[in-house]
Amino acid sequence: MAVIDETQAGLLHQTGEGAQELRPRSELTAKELLREVGAVLRMSEAEAAKYAAGTGDNEYHDDQTMIINMGPQHPSTHGVLRLMLELQGETVLRCKPIIGYLHTGMEKTGETLTYMQGGTNVTRMDYVSPLNNELVFSLAVEKLLGIDGDIPERAVWMRMLLSELNRMSSHLLFMATNGMDLGAVSMMLYGWREREEVLRFFQKVTGLRMNHNFIRPGGLAADLPAGWRDDVLAILDMLPPRLAEYDVLMTGQPIWRDRLQGVGVITAQEAMALGTTGPILRSTGLAWDLRRDMPYLRYDEVEFDVIVGTYGDCFDRFAIRLNEIRESMKIVRQILDHMPSGDYRIQNKKVTPPPRARIDESMEALIHHFKIFTEGFKVPEGEVYVAIESPRGEIGCYIASDGSSKPYRMHVRAPSFVNIQTLPHMMRNCLVADAVAIISSVDPVLGEVDR
Amino acid sequence: MSNTPAPEAAADTSPSAEPAPTLHGHPLTDSFGQPVVHVARSSYVALIKQLANDGYVMAIDLCGVDYLTHPGRTLPEGIAPERFEVVVNLLDIEHRRRLRVRVQIPADDATCPTLFDLHPGTEAMEREAYDMFGISFANHPDPTRILMPEDWDGHPLRKDYEVGVIPVQFSADYVQNAPRAEETSAWQ
Numbered sequence: 001m002a003v004i005d006e007t008q009a010g011l012l013h014q015t016g017e018g019a020q021e022l023r024p025r026s027e028l029t030a031k032e033l034l035r036e037v038g039a040v041l042r043m044s045e046a047e048a049a050k051y052a053a054g055t056g057d058n059e060y061h062d063d064q065t066m067i068i069n070m071g072p073q074h075p076s077t078h079g080v081l082r083l084m085l086e087l088q089g090e091t092v093l094r095c096k097p098i099i100g101y102l103h104t105g106m107e108k109t110g111e112t113l114t115y116m117q118g119g120t121n122v123t124r125m126d127y128v129s130p131l132n133n134e135l136v137f138s139l140a141v142e143k144l145l146g147i148d149g150d151i152p153e154r155a156v157w158m159r160m161l162l163s164e165l166n167r168m169s170s171h172l173l174f175m176a177t178n179g180m181d182l183g184a185v186s187m188m189l190y191g192w193r194e195r196e197e198v199l200r201f202f203q204k205v206t207g208l209r210m211n212h213n214f215i216r217p218g219g220l221a222a223d224l225p226a227g228w229r230d231d232v233l234a235i236l237d238m239l240p241p242r243l244a245e246y247d248v249l250m251t252g253q254p255i256w257r258d259r260l261q262g263v264g265v266i267t268a269q270e271a272m273a274l275g276t277t278g279p280i281l282r283s284t285g286l287a288w289d290l291r292r293d294m295p296y297l298r299y300d301e302v303e304f305d306v307i308v309g310t311y312g313d314c315f316d317r318f319a320i321r322l323n324e325i326r327e328s329m330k331i332v333r334q335i336l337d338h339m340p341s342g343d344y345r346i347q348n349k350k351v352t353p354p355p356r357a358r359i360d361e362s363m364e365a366l367i368h369h370f371k372i373f374t375e376g377f378k379v380p381e382g383e384v385y386v387a388i389e390s391p392r393g394e395i396g397c398y399i400a401s402d403g404s405s406k407p408y409r410m411h412v413r414a415p416s417f418v419n420i421q422t423l424p425h426m427m428r429n430c431l432v433a434d435a436v437a438i439i440s441s442v443d444p445v446l447g448e449v450d451r
Numbered sequence: 452m453s454n455t456p457a458p459e460a461a462a463d464t465s466p467s468a469e470p471a472p473t474l475h476g477h478p479l480t481d482s483f484g485q486p487v488v489h490v491a492r493s494s495y496v497a498l499i500k501q502l503a504n505d506g507y508v509m510a511i512d513l514c515g516v517d518y519l520t521h522p523g524r525t526l527p528e529g530i531a532p533e534r535f536e537v538v539v540n541l542l543d544i545e546h547r548r549r550l551r552v553r554v555q556i557p558a559d560d561a562t563c564p565t566l567f568d569l570h571p572g573t574e575a576m577e578r579e580a581y582d583m584f585g586i587s588f589a590n591h592p593d594p595t596r597i598l599m600p601e602d603w604d605g606h607p608l609r610k611d612y613e614v615g616v617i618p619v620q621f622s623a624d625y626v627q628n629a630p631r632a633e634e635t636s637a638w639q
Contacts, residue, residue: 020595100598107583108607112614143483272509272544275572286544293547381524384483385512385540385551396512398538402521409608413512413540421575450598 022067022084022096065093072101076181076436079446083423083435090431095424099417102450110410114376115141118407119213122397125412126448127210128173131166131202132390133412133448134215135159139296140386140397141217144379147346154342155219160297161232161335162205162215163388164328168239169198170391171321171328174443175246178318181440182259187249194242201231218352219345232336236329243325251319260315264426264438267312274425275418278393279324280442283309283316290389302334314441321443324391350377376405385413392416392443414451416444471527474550475501478527487551489530495554496564499539503569507541507550510570513577514538515584519558519610534558535586539566539573556586565591583608 071082080101086094110121122137123130142148176191199209204225206212214221250256266276268284281288289306291299307323309316345352353372354365381403387396393415402408419442426438472479475498477490490498499510516536518524526532535556542549556563565588566573577588578597585606587594596603605612 020597020601100596100600103598105607108614146483273571275510275570275576277511288544293544294549382482383487383538384485385538385549387511387549394511396540398512398514398540400516402524408521409516411512411514411516413514417575417579418572421572 020098022086022094064088070435076177076439078177078439078444081420081439081444081446081449083439085427085432085435087432090433092427092430092432092435095427095435097420097423099420099446099449102446104451106451107410107412110407112406114405115217115379115407116372116376118410119216120211122410122412123211123213124447125414125451126390126392126395126416126445128445129166129170129391130211131162131215132388132395134213135163136386136388136390136395136397136412137410138215138217139388140384140399141379143384143386144382144399144401145217145351145377146380147218147348147351150348151219151346152343153340155344155346156297157335157339158220158224158344159215160299160302161332161339162202163297164331164335165198165201165232165235167391168235168325168328168332169195169202171325172198174321174391175250177443178440179250181436182256184250184256187246190242190245190249194239197235197238201228201235204228204231216345218348219343223344229336229339232332236332239325239329243322246322251322257315259434259437260318260441261313262311263314263430263434264441265311265313266422266426270425271312271422274421276393276422278389278391278415278419279317279320280312280419280422281393282307282320284312285310290387290394294387296386296388301338302331304328304331314437317441317443321391378403378405379407387413390415392445392448393419412448412451414448416442416446416448417451420444420449478529480527482551485549485551487553489527489553489555491530492554492556492563495552496566496569499541499552499566499569502541502550502552506543506545508544509542510539510566510573511542511549512538512540513566513573513580515556515580515586515608517584517608517610530555535561535584537563537580537586561586562589563587564589567591582606585609 065086065088067084067086069082070085072080082098082101084096084098085092106121106125110118113121118137118141119134122133125133139148142151172191172195174191176188176195179185179187179191202212203209205228206214206221266280266284268281268286271281271284271286277288285308287306287308290296291304292306304327307320307327309320349368351372353369354362358365359369379401381401383398383400385396385398387394389395394413395415396413398409398411398413399407400409423438423442427435430438474486474488477488477494477498480487480489488498514537516538517534518532518536519534522532524532533555535558537554537556539552539554540549541552554563561584563586565577567577567588567590574591574593575597577591578593578595580586581588581591581594582596582598583606595601599607
């Protein structure tokens with residue numbers, strides 16, 4: 001018995017997060033409750049006063065409720081998200097997400113990598129839409145360098161093509177995981193199957209299925225391979241009937257609707273106060289999409305609709321993502337029609353490594369190549385924040401430069417990190433089974449949450 | 452919505468010909484075309500509140516910066532550089548504009564008022580800034596670490612926090628590069 005106790009104490013020490021954890025109800029302070037519900041958002045003034053006096057919400061005793069861990073290994077937590085839930089029977093009274101299990105210090109690593117190498121680091125944050133991470137990092141570096149207006153047209157449109165295809169693959173993965181979380185297991189296979197087709201295209205273009213490091217400061221790593229247009233068209237032809245199948249399987253199905261409609265409701269005001277962006281914000285009816293509202297690349301030259309919901313529930317978030325796949329396909333078709341010829345990267349000796357063939361014949365090219373890959377290029381002093389619309393919301397990159405070839409500070413505003421703050425809010429007084437649906441509908445990527 | 456000029460317009464005025472641009476009385480600078488307002492710690496929350504009334508309804512991002520090894524950065528007149536900085540990015544949905552707020556935080560008193568009461572969404576970001584830089588946010592409802600373990604020593608993104616070394620096994624300098632005692636202590 002003593003041995004077991006000792007092991008347990010050891011385990012507790014290794015796994016415990018101390019003060020980060022959800023406290024028992026008897027130790028609950030008004031302040032903590034306020035944090036959970038996002039200040040006074042869902043409370044009447046009388047209720048708020050009650051909490052401030054420390055007398056609110058004490059209808060349950062510690063013995064009547066149970067605090068359990070959901071995760072970090074629960075399959076529907078999409079990685080290593082750990083939720084501490086206080087349950088009263090099947091009802092979730094309180095919830096606290098505990099994160100950091102995947103923290104690998106990527107922002108610190110970013111300070112030791114040159115701007116040239118930085119892409120390999122940021123691409124690993126949101127590993128479901130790596131190209132968007134690379135894009136926002138590259139845009140920030142280009143802004144610091146002052147070359148953001150000089151990127152060749154073809155590079156810009158290629159970036160848009162990759163970004164939109166990545167949005168499709170990311171949302172297809174959401175279709176898979178959302179289906180799996182709610183018990184539509186065949187959906188998981190379908191979603192992964194369709195996503196794989198997109199990833200196969202990425203593999204052909206970038207050489208890798210994920211973590212491409214393909215979009216780089218100054219342009220892209222390479223031009224599109226021969227036959228790329230046919231591959232994209234094949235994807236665009238393949239998807240519509242499959243999306244129609246999703247509609248049969250999920251959208252119109254009564255069980256599916258019952259599981260999602262009216263679950264995890266959030267209003268526009270609450271979502272804005274919590275800093276939420278992306279499909280969660282749009283599900284509340286607020287049409288906010290950076291592609292349309294603060295256009296970057298050439299999004300102002302393509303036609304597409306911003307999909308919004310009405311009720312701010314899990315079903316709206318599902319429907320928004322499903323229809324955003326269709327919108328992305330619309331954009332991709334326009335990109336195919338418009339794709340200009342030209343260079344895929346800026347011809348600026350400072351930023352761009354010389355072409356391979358030049359290195360064989362020119363000493364200067366070899367020196368240039370060597371300097372760019374060892375020292376990197378220097379970036380003027382200053383600080384910028386650049387944001388784009390990733391599949392999960394606004395992904396931003398804040399870079400402070402001290403004039404050297406490495407970022408002095410590189411911070412990524414990860415949409416998932418902010419979005420999971422809505423979990424305690426949406427889960428309040430829901431059922432445990434709905435908790436799974438809510439986590440799924442937020443679609444967090446833990447690589448990005450923890451960085 | 453407000454009688455104050457749009458920051459973009461104010462930032463365009465050349466500083467040599469006219470007095471330096473300000474926003475609500477705080478120096479306004481232009482960083483690669485992006486408006487940045489510098490504010491003293493004492494009037495930080497008041498300014499964010501004024502800006503929220505101007506339409507900057509979302510605090511989209513908050514992060515810390517440690518300027519220990521880069522003290523000579525460019526700051527407007529009247530703003531003395533300190534070791535730490537808290538950088539807040541605000542978003543105005545109605546007018547589709549952004550604004551950055553930079554606050555200097557001295558090293559010997561690394562505290563900053565919290566924005567939680569105004570923008571509850573900064574809760575996790577402020578915890579992250581505390582975790583990574585040791586900047587504590589006064590009156591924050593949950594001032595704990597968020598990414599690092601609770602018993603971790605030090606604040607990793609500080610410039611004087613050394614990057615750990617992963618020893619390469621079987622190389623000649625294996626012993627030499629072994630992690631220092633203080634680095635491993637956090638794991639025990």
